[in-house]
Amino acid sequence: MLKLDDVISRITQYQPRANVDLICKAYVYSAKAHEGQLRKSGQPFVVHPLEVASILIDMKLDVPSIAAGILHDTLEDTKATKDELVVLFGKEIAELVDGVTKLSKLQFNNQEDRQAENYRKMIMAMSRDIRVILVKLADRLNNMRTLQFMPEEKQMRIARETLDIYAPLASRLGIDWIKNQLEDLSLRFLKPDIYRQLEKKIGRLRKNKEAYIEKVIEAIKQHLGKEKTDLVITGRVKHIYGIYHKMERQNISFEQVHDLVAFRILTKNVEECYEVLGHLHSLWKPVPGRFKDYIGMPKSNNYQSLHTIVICLDGERVEFQIRTHEMHEIGEKGIAAHWKYKDDGTLDMESEMTFQWLRQLVEWQNELKDSIEFMDTFKVDLFASDIYVFTPKGDVRALPYGSTPIDFAYSIHSEIGTHCFGAKLNGKIVPLSYKLQSGDTIEIQTHPKRLPTKDWLKIAVSSRARAQVRQYLKQEQKDKSLILGKNIFEEEVARYGLEVDELLKNEALWEYAKKKGITGEANLFASIAYGKISMGALLNYVAPDKKPQEVKEDGILRKIFKKVSKKTRDLVLIDGMDEILVAFGKCCSPIQGDPIVGFVTRGRGVMIHRTECPKAPIIDPQRRIHVAWNKVSDTARIAKLKITCINKTGMLAEIAKTISERKIGITKALVQTTKDEKAIISLDVGVKSLMELNHVMKAVESIDGVIIIQREIG
Structure with a gap:
């Protein structure tokens, strides 16, 4: 079991003047705060913080x-504040601990929201002090090393989260x-049988490759002769998950993975x-297309190296990394190799510039107010090559791998992205959906x-482009609602025999709006369009003595948005608006x-149709709005089925x-017989x-005697 003395001894090896008294003080405080708490393994809880310190x-x-x-x-598991x-x-250490602490005391709509907001807080804390994420990574690594003591369901959830978020981070x-x-520990719990086989x-x-590695190193040294005696050459077998990922990606067996050995x-x-x-390529034939120059073009995390794959001894494909x-x-320490702090503990500008990706992610998270949308963006950026x-x-x-001209346009400037309509690749016109390759001009x-459309979200890959397109589409939707709401307002006010300008200056109107949490004309009109404010209720409050005049229905938007049940309202998300x-x-x-x-109606709020519904194309396009299903809702809805079958006893019962x-x-059954x-x-x-509907239709269709089952429209 790791002890405090071991931690102190290791710190002083690279920080001889380290403030060990502060480390001891932190240990005593943590031990007292966690007194009586045990890990799932049965060990005292304080062992875990020491292990985290050891990784740091x-x-x-x-x-x-x-x-x-x-x-x-x-802060998370004790009464400490x-x-x-x-x-x-001190403030520095307190801020670091707070940055790592989960949002366990806040309430979110669902688990996905909670997780997304947790990552959002982590990113913001990283932007203030990058050491936050290093502590979090150390915490997660130790938890993964002891995950076998957790229930299986929790093992799967934590391992999946680790593979999706923390490993790529x-x-x-x-x-x-x-x-x-x-990655290796995640695979161990997500696919234990495959992990054991590969292990x-x-x-x-x-064991077999040890001799091979020595032969390759000796061959390189002999080829170089006395010129390069100070080179450090090492070889290794690649790690388990790296091999598994290649097998999955290329759909091959372990025996078909040729570049299992890598040299540095x-x-x-x-x-x-x-x-x-040059010496390597003269000694062994390089594999075409497998050379990467990360020295000339470093990765976004500042990684630099030359990568090449050659046909080495015994005809084996072998990867070399030269740096x-x-x-x-x-390459080994990552961001920790860039420690340069100001007196207040924050990174200096040189260190901050090293990680442009983090700064961009912080900027984007400010634009993405929706937690799930932020989570999607976060994951895309983590996995991007x-x-x-x-x-x-x-x-x-x-740019991220798979980027298109749209992503490139937004990387130059948001206005260029918003108004792009075409692109030229090396002087030739290409569609906006073209997948860019390294070296393209x-x-x-x-x-x-030319303005963005919803289809751009199917093409754009980068977080910046997708965020900008979403922002434009939401603003466009708000603009439409503003115009529609103003029309409704003016028509209803005229029907009550009132003047629009005078009514907008009426204190009673804004008193009513304030009760609904609405300020300003723009918000008022948008709320009317989306049914958050009833014009009838509003005018009855402002002018109770006025009665509406009877007019023809055509051309008049009135009786907007009658009350709809809470269950129905929660089932659909409307772009850019809440409580629709x-x-x-x-x-x-x-x-x-x-x-x-979706369509804005005259009497029932926003009406939702299937896109294939015969009525959908004939409805006024000015009333059309974008809608999407709320994926976390489990509200059941009625589907109509028409089943044609042989007329025999017990068919309906079956x-x-x-x-x-x-x-x-x-909820309803009707049987008719034919001649x-x-x-x-x-x-x-x-x-x-x-x-769920498709599954039940498939099950019914398999019943002996059922000829065909169809879903009805109308």
């Missing part, structure tokens, strides 16, 4: 980081040894890196009347998962039994999603 020492972090690692669970930590340990920060361990095969392979060559300077590369000792330190393209003037732009064509009143078209009975479209076995209710000995059964069933 592996990264050679400073004393405040290590103290924060020892204290990191005190941030104010108390400030008094005892470690990679983004350039700390590959932590990334590799997190055995790689264990046997490692460390040089004195950059010139020597390219010189060694300087300084580059290797950055960079490509490098050129502007017509020769400037280099780093892109020229964007713009037009002031909605109703569903009885003509097509939309259910969760159907492609849908169908009803099949449906009820799947815990789906039947050709067939029966047509019409059913209304309550389902929560299109997937």
Whole structure:
């Protein structure tokens, strides 16, 4: 079991003047705060903070980081407060601990919201002090090392989260040894059988490859002769998850993975890196298309190295990484190799510039108010591999792999992205959906009347482009609602015999609006359009003695948005707005998962139709708004089914039994017989999603005697 003396001893090896008294003080405080608490393994809880501190020492972090690692669970799992930590340990350490602490005391709508907001807080804390995420990564690594003591369900959830978020985050920060361990440990719990098989095969392979690695190193040394005796050459078998990921990506077996061994060559300077590369390519034939120059074009985490794959001894494909000792330190330590702090503990500008990706993510999170949208953006950015393209003037732009001209346009300027309508690739016109490749030279064509469409979200890859397109579409939707709400307001005011200008100056009107949490004309009109304010109720409040005049229905938008049940309202998300009143078209009975479209109606708020509904194309396009299903809702809706079957005894009972076995209710049944000995059964069933409906339809269709089952429209 790790002890405090071990931690102190290791710190002083690289920080002889370290404030060990502060470390001891943090340990005593943490031990007292966690007194009586046990880990799932049965060990005292304080063992975990010490292990976290040990991992931080592996990264050679400073004393405040290590103290924060020892204290990191005190705010979450004990009665300790941030104010108390400030008094005892100072603001710097208290802020670090707070940055790591989960949002366990806040209430969110659902677990996904909670997780998304937790990551949002982590990113913001990282922007203030990057050491926050290093403590969090150390915490997660130790938790993964002891995950076997958790229930299986929790093992799966934590391992999936680790693989989705923390491993790629470690990679983004350039700390590959932590990334590799997190990936291997995640695979161990997500796919234990595959992990054990690969572990055995790689264990046997490692023994067999030791001699091979020595032969390759000796061959390189003999080829170089006495010129390069100071090179450091090492070889290794790749880690388990890396091999598994390649097997999955290429759909191959373990035996078909050829580049299982990788070598690293460390040089004195950059010139020597390219010189060694030339020697390697003269000694062994390089594999075409498998050379990458990360020295000339570093990764976004500042990683630099030359990568090449050659046909080595015995015809094996082998990867070589060639870099300087300084580059290797950055490759191993990642961001920790850039420690340069101001007196107040924050990163200086040189260190901040090293991680442009983090600064961009902070900027984007300010634009993305929706937590789930932020989470999607966060994940996209974590997994993104960079490509490098050129502007017509020769400037280099780093973009995520799979980027299109739209992503490139937004990387130049938001206005260029918003108005782009075409692109030229190396002088030739290409569509906006073209996937850019490293080395491409892109020229964007713009037009002031060209504006983003919803289809751009299917094309754009980068967080910046997607955020800007979403922002534009939401603003466009708000503008439409503003115009529609103003029209409704003016028509209804005229029907009551009032003057618009006078009414907008009426204090009673704004008193009523304030009660509804609305200020300003724009918000008032938008709220009227979306049914958050009833014009009838508003005018009765402002002018109770006035009565509406009878006029023709045509051309008049009135009686907007009658009360709709809370269950219905929660089922659909309306772009850019909250608390929208909605109703569903009885003509097509939309259910969760159907492609849908919304229309502002005269009497029932926003009406939702299936896009294939015959009524959808004939409705005024000015009333059309974008809608999307709320994926976290489990509200059941009615789907209408028409079943044609053989007319025999017990047929309806068999169908009803099949449906009820799947815990789906039947709310209405109607049977008709035909002259050709067939029966047509019409059913209304309550389902929560299109997937659930498809499953039950498939089950009914498999019943002996059922000829065809169809979903009805109308």
